[in-house]
Amino acid sequence: MIRKIVKITGIVLAGLFLLTAVFYLVAYQDIQERINKVYDINPEPITVHYDTTSIQLGTRLAIAKGCTGCHSADLGGRIFIDDAHKLGYFVASNLTSGKGGLPEGYGYRDWVLAIKHGIRRNGKPLFIMPSHEFNSLTERDMGAIIAYASNLPAINREFEKSQLGPLGTVLTYLNKIPLLPAEKIDHSRKMVKQVKAEVSADYGKYLSATCQGCHRPNMKGGEPLAPGFPPVPDISSTGHPGSWTHDQFVTTIRTGKTPEGKPLDPKEMPWKSASAFTDDELTAIHLYLNSL
Ligand code: HEC
Ligand code: HEC
CATH class of the missing domain: 1.10.760 (Cytochrome Bc1 Complex; Chain D, domain 2)
Structure with missing residues (x-):
């Protein structure tokens, strides 16, 4: 009797283990495909003004929109989530031209691709960067943020590459964490020039x-x-x-x-x-x- 119970328990446990393994494998495959998807997006051109008004507006917007909260006050980047073996290890990039910062020749096209579309230079989706919230930014505000951010002193701050952990893989698969904002963005949305600033x-x-x-x-x-x-x-x-x-x-x-x-x-x-x-x-x- 006891032997039989032990045997059945063993079979059930092995079955559960197998199911979990298969589930994880399916989730892993799916997420890897989505992480490595290359988006073919041609960002709209933008005119960036470097006058004082624009830079002041950009300074304020970078705080109000949370850029400095995630990328740190000097936009030199910081470790955003440090949980490599579970959720993952994620760095909010160093956005300056210092060591560990944006690659050489990073231009307006790249800025708009990242901010408005949540996509990195090589066409793959950025992790966590909440571009779905910035997708509706007007040309004036987007330009002001870029003018401010691309004019900051170079900060040398290097990090290891961001990496999704096993729990992060499962939670993304179950749609419980917003890992890839690029997936929920309407990439064809046109940039509006300006929205009337009024108390409305x-x-x-x-x-x-x-x-x-x-x-x-x-x-x-x-x-x-x-x-x-x-x-x-x-x-x-x-x-x-x-x-x-x-x-x-x-x-x-x-x-x-x-x-x-x-x-x-x-x-x-x-x-x-x-x-x-x-x-x-x-x-x-x-x-x-x-x-x-
Ligand atoms: C990163 C996520 C996040 C963002 C972005 C965010 N909030 Fe919140 N907000 C929260 C959470 C979480 C709480 C509840 C905090 C708590 O329970 O201590 C909260 C609480 C609040 C409260 C208090 C509500 C209450 O019932 O007491 C207000 C008001 C509020 N948020 C307004 C805003 C506004 C306005 C914005 C945009 C400018 C904003 N939040 C952006 C996460 C966020
Ligand atoms: C919730 C945190 C968060 C906020 C808010 C945020 N970012 Fe990010 N951002 C990230 C993360 C994390 C990455 C890196 C993603 C990766 O490497 O996959 C990133 C990447 C970027 C990149 C791409 C850099 C590269 O290496 O290609 C740019 C540009 C950028 N952010 C600009 C901004 C600007 C401008 C704002 C404000 C309008 C902003 N971010 C707000 C988290 C954030």
Whole structure:
């Protein structure tokens, strides 16, 4: 009897092991194909102005849009996720011309390909770089960010190559982490010259593109973005911000503390970056959120 139970348990375990192995192999194959897919995209040409107004705007946008949050304040890059044996080892690239930085001759075409399309110079998709949030940037804002970023002092900071781990492979396969934003971008979308800057829900919609990655396109929040992160709250009219005044909304983003007294962790909710928006811009965002 006992022998029989041991035998059956053994068979079941071996079966489970085999199933897991087959599942992993299927996931691995699929993800490898997607990582190595070469996209044939010809980015739109862009005129970049290096005047003071443009560079100042670019400086502010690079903070507000989170570029400095991930690529570090000097845009010299940093290790973004250091978990090689599980999720993966990911570096937010050194965007300067220093050692370990962007390759020689990196031009406007390459910048637009990366920022708007989430694709690296060789046509393959970038990991994690949230280009789906930057895809709608106007030519003016895109140009300002490029003017600012490509004019920074060279930083020598070298890293090992980013690498997807086994857990990262499985979670990407199950669509649980946004590894390849290039896959969900409408690459044919045309760049708009400029959006009218005014305190309106329309302008707020444009500005809030960077909130959507986490709070979801309908701003109703949802599950955590990755294991170990908190769930993302509803910030539309049906969430807490729906009952706040514009002033309270602006103060929340400036201080990282909600009117209900809840402190927001800047590593989870990047309020320090969002603080680079002006009061009018934040009010426009709040108007838009309240319209949802
Ligand atoms: C959530 C973090 C995050 C944010 C926000 C972010 N990036 Fe990135 N970015 C990355 C990562 C990670 C990579 C590297 C991906 C890789 O190597 O596969 C990357 C790659 C790039 C590249 C390509 C570099 C190369 O080696 O080809 C450029 C250019 C770039 N980012 C510019 C920007 C700009 C400009 C902004 C702001 C508008 C920005 N990024 C915002 C994470 C981020
Ligand atoms: C990297 C992901 C991420 C991005 C980008 C992001 N948020 Fe959040 N946000 C969060 C998370 C997670 C929380 C909840 C934090 C917590 O529970 O401590 C949050 C909380 C908030 C809250 C407080 C809600 C409440 O119920 O108290 C507001 C308001 C908010 N976010 C607004 C914004 C706005 C506006 C933007 C865009 C400018 C934005 N967020 C971008 C992840 C993000």
